[in-house]
Amino acid sequence: MTVTCEERSFWWDAGRPALATVEPLQAVVFDLDGALADIERDGQRQAFNAAFAEHGLGIEWSVEEYGRLVCIGDEQRRIASALRRAGFGRVSAEIAAHVHRTKNEVFEDSVLNGDVTPRAGLDDLVNSLYFAGIPVAVVSTGARSWVDPLVRQLIGDGIADTVVTPDDLPRPGREPDLHGHALWELGLGPESALAVAGGPRGYLAARAAKLATVVVTTGYTVGADYTGAADVRTSYDGLLAGGCEVLHRRHWAGR
Incomplete structure (x- = not known):
């Protein structure tokens, strides 16, 4: 029987084995809207x-x-x-x-026209991930017509292994599917990736997809409820690939 996109389920939906070991960090999934830029x-x-x-x-x-x-x-x-x-x-x-x-x-x-600029410190983090061999993915609720060029402007051409928008989903409008689809394209389960969100909407979507999530708040999203986050920060200051690996490992070890 052929399985259509609408019937597809992710292998991690069955849950994580109780005695599973902590997987190494193999990808970081950024939410474009807030995490890459204060759009x-x-x-x-x-x-x-x-x-x-x-x-x-x-x-x-x-x-x-x-x-x-x-x-x-x-x-x-x-x-x-x-x-x-x-x-x-x-x-x-x-x-x-x-x-x-x-x-x-x-x-x-x-x-x-290049009028939207990346958040301070983002370049350092993305470069450190690139040199550490940790793939980067980007998800956005926006239209691909502007998401693709904006991602290239913010982090560089060819840096993101995959960019997922609602255009890629069989059931548009379900935000957790953006992260799930990104993981599916990367060939990873949620235990192997870290999400970076900029506010409550992206945080809840990432957590619904079972991802350990770091929140880097903006002026509009600081102070919201991020219970269960791997870390909550107001900037990227000092956050590099090694820090992402520590936060990812600490999150899953605590579970």
């Missing part, structure tokens, strides 16, 4: 502001204000909420749809 603050926020300006709406989100708004996960609802507060009333949802399309175009252009 919300430095990319999406500025694209929203440019879209508002293009439509002549007189709205501009500061770093602090946008930090309060990111809790509204649906971006069109986020825009409509701001429009209602600005007095646009019942037409807010309709205007928001137009603004959102413009924002997506502006954001993709900014990515292609």
Whole structure:
């Protein structure tokens, strides 16, 4: 019988044997959105502001204000909420749809123009992983049209062994599948990899995929609940391949 992508299950779904030894670290899976770059603050926020300006709406989100708004996960609802507060009333949802399309175009252009920069210290970590022979994977909930060029800009061309977006999934929208698919492409189980997330959304997705996870918070994600994380940091300062191996081993040894 042929097994389709929709029927595929991962071998680690059966659980980890009670007496299993700790596997060596064989890959690090980064969440693009927050871990590689502070995309919300430095990319999406500025694209929203440019879209508002293009439509002549007189709205501009500061770093602090946008930090309060990111809790509204649906971006069109986020825009409509701001429009209602600005007095646009019942037409807010309709205007928001137009603004959102413009924002997506502006954001993709900014990515292609190299306007989004990597988080401080990321280069050192990625280079140390490369020289240690530890493969790097990247997952993102974004569109491949901008994810691929952005990954190349942030960590270099050809550095990531695999980049996984919802376009690769048989059932788009299930975030844990991004990490599971990355592991599947690498030929690894979760005990052999370490995830790096930038906030609660990426952290929960990585943990749902059974990965030991390091969280490197941003200004918007610091202080959230990361219970069970292998480590929670505010920066990459001093984190290199050897440190990743220690955190990975400590996490699984403690289990």
